Amino acid sequence: MTASTGRSYRRPIALFWWLSRRSYLLFVLRELSAVFVAWFVVYLLLLVNAIGDGAPSYARFVDWSGSSWVLVLNLIALAFVLLHVVTWFGLAPRAMVVRLRGHRIPPPQIVAAHYLAWLLLSAIVAWVVLR
């Protein structure tokens, strides 16, 4: 039943509001990691294309990928992707409630399970590629 006076003050929102707090900035960086995920897909498809086109084409790709701007870009991308990994795994147990024989598994264990799966998969991929 409280009628607003109509005189109340509304604080304007700055365009770059996420600069105002560290936690907001971190959030925006986390969201931007998706751009680098997309870059990775592009890069991956270029690689696939190169391999599909034969050995010389693959060699050219490796040359190009060694050029400094591509390397730097990939390094930055890797940093962002790792930020993605850390935040994603950190938040995962908040969305899922896993139960084992009626008991809720404590969140730290769920996080640990994620990292374990991550290490395992990474090892398999590395093995398949480098075997």
Next chain:
Amino acid sequence: MADEITLEVARYRPEVDSSPVMQSYQVPLREHWAVLDGLTYIKDQLDGTLSFRWSCRMGICGSCGMTVNGEPVLSCATFLTDYAPGPVRVEPLHNFPVIRDLVIDIEDFMAKLPTVKPWIVRDVQSPVEQGEYLQTPEELEEYQQYSMCINCMLCYSACPVYALEPEFIGPAAIALAQRYNLDSRDEGAAERLEVLSSPEGIWACTFVGECSAACPKGVDPAGAIQRYKLTAATQTVKNLLMPRSKR
């Protein structure tokens, strides 16, 4: 320890100000004094025109939320000595219209709350004479965390999505809906689904997570929303695969 500390308090008097102005006061710096004690000192001894809400001064009534040095906090549970030597900046909670000084307008939340039906919904009410609905401690634990919300609005104040999209139902209201969805006595989940999984509901949340960081009662609204996203999405897929079954 210095024996005084400066409070810089946001003043907004709609009759004279077009936007808030900061005013400084010197208050005693004493052990055990909360920011709220500083404010009541100002009101009682220095300036009776300062307006703010408070009641229980034990962190349970949810009235005294303010922005202190940029962070949304309960002013009765935030201590001056933690900010020494000061100054301490006290502003109203962000993301809400300011009625006066440190008093914000929370009618928006009060209007949204009933839309998520935060009460027990049952197809059949069994009469009280038949005794309690049984609920094991484990079933209680399932929703207990989400039942701790004191409606203090700190989460809304911390959430940038609420700032940008005032239609967003918001963290506390969704957590309260989940509190009932997860209660073994409740059968209203289907009724709450529509509002919760509307664009103004859970899908507006981008999991900034600041709501949970700000929450003084460990409610974890971000987690509640996230869990509900999973539930709602699975439900949608089920409905797509088996369009005829009702639930």
Next chain:
Amino acid sequence: MSTFHDVVVIGGGGAGLRAAIAVAETNPALRVAVISKVYPMRSHTVSAEGGAAAVSAADDSLDEHAYDTVSGGDWLCDQDAVEAFVAEAPRELLRLEHWGCPWSRQPDGRIAVRAFGGMKKKRTWFAADRTGFHLLHTLFQTALSYSDIVRYDEWYVTKILVDDGRAYGVVAIELATGRIETITASAVIVCTGGCGRVFPFTTNANIKTGDGMALAYRAGAALKDMEFVQYHPTGLPFTGILITEAARAEGGWLLNKDGYRYLQDYDLGTPTPDPVLRNMELGPRDRLSQAFVHEFEKGRTIDTPYGPVVNLDLRHLGAKLIDAKLPFVRELCSKYQNIDPVTSLVPVRPVVHYMMGGIHTDIRGATSLDGLYAAGEVACVSINGANRLGSNSLPECLVFGNRAGRAAAVFAARYRQAVPSAVQAMARDEERRLAEELARHAEGHERIADIRTEMQTTMENGAGIFRDGDSLTKASDQLHELRMRFAHAAIDDHSKDFNTELIALLELGFMMDVAESIIACALQREESRGAHQRTDFPRRDDERFLAHSLIQRGADGTGRVSYLPVTITRWPPGERIYGR
């Protein structure tokens, strides 16, 4: 401006919300409104920690609950009211369970109960140690489902409109805008809670300023048993934050400065390692608080900057039990006292906690005025007598909130009446008075806070745990003086928008009325009973004072005290025995 509702409930705490739901359920055709000076879920009920009593265990009986209540109240309870109360309490708590209250449970899913002070059986239902919080939010959220309950949130009632012995509504200020409105009604239910803020050191929230008692008193209703003010033995020394009795019920000990469980010296039983019902730390609050004063006089308390304290020892309970049953106690100690009860002693001292007295009502919640009802801490149906037992108050709010709601609904449906012009004139006068208060500048520039603080110390010194004729007479004189100064209190804030200084002024006015009636009743009662301990009359005197004091305002504004016999049904006055 004026709006009409069939029933207006003042107060959105446990009692007020329960009453509003009762009206809506009794007669859905009625328009019911809840007016509250804070958002309902901020009401003081939210602070209640320990639990709510109602018989549920197989080895318990209504008679035992009634006897504990009557003897705990030192035989000043009306026993018909007590019988109605214990009979309906279980049903009310179950209803709350059906509405979703997260009561703590036993492993098999049934309601769990805990021990509480002065109770011979375990019968206190609890939701961890946040019982009031869960109870209030459950009621509030359930009330949201009744779309016909209209709420006036953050509206402050300044007057109950009464003409010719009948209530017609209220005048209230909308805080956000300063708008003053007359809200008329066929029935008014006062559920504004207690008045702990009349004292300097209290567990009570800032809003507990006895508004409803003063509103009813000014309107001509009688107040009852106002001299009975409960001190809770365990409050944190600076803040007055309550450490719930449940801490002792779970096994906590009270130790003096020598680490000695001093209660054994005060006829409260012998110490045992595990808690025993109605024994030692599980004695009633009045006796425990009085024991503290004696310890202080013997020099066996500990001095702190915030007064003498004793220690509450919870260490032997262990972290696991404390986290399961007393998590809020742990949170409060660490936040506000910087100590962890798992490893350290908790300093505590008696603190003003609860008002046994209040607006005189019958067992339907009806006051001495037609159409005016009251329930909850503001009322005195007389189930608490001279000393309330812990965990009886929350169920009281529910049982009598429900009863008052139903009675008011019936009344409102039967006696609809046009508002007499005298009432309209009265409302206009009140609106004018408020406008004047807002413009009030005073020559003397008395600060509201100064007068309030002095009133509080006056009450503490004059009508504390122990009082006597001299201290009370002195307090009476000082209050009289403060009354004069109050007329010159200044207000700096002349704005209409959320003017909390104006509210503080009005609250202080109400508190002065309450303070005066406490002193007046205490002065007349020349005996010691329950929470009213006169050092000049140390014995209970059933000959003269097995009676309720009633105070009513005379035409000249002063109160007149008279007596009303206590209703005794089955339990004739006897000795209060604990620990034997």
Next chain:
Amino acid sequence: MNHRRSPEPLLWLLFSSGGMAAALMVPILLFLFGIAIPLDWFDPSYDHLSAVLHNWITRLILFGLSALALFHWAHRFRYTLYDGLQLKRYGTPIAALCYGGAVAGSVIAAALLLTI
């Protein structure tokens, strides 16, 4: 208001599956092919890589990863534009651009992986 037809739940499912897939797979792949191999820390033979790639399981996995990762990007990027730059008023074109991009990318990926 008919919320039932809202595509949000499906988009969110794609987004989170993509987020999970990306978190699990992208770091190692990016490290190997974006950093380690270009820097010559490792040098797997072309024949080996080609053989791995022509295995249909690899192709399936790579397609899944690409498509999901793109939807992950689309969803996050859309909301970043909405909130980070306050462009909600251009909601429709932004959504079209993002999810359209993801669909197009997935089609290209499928075509590539099928034709090599």
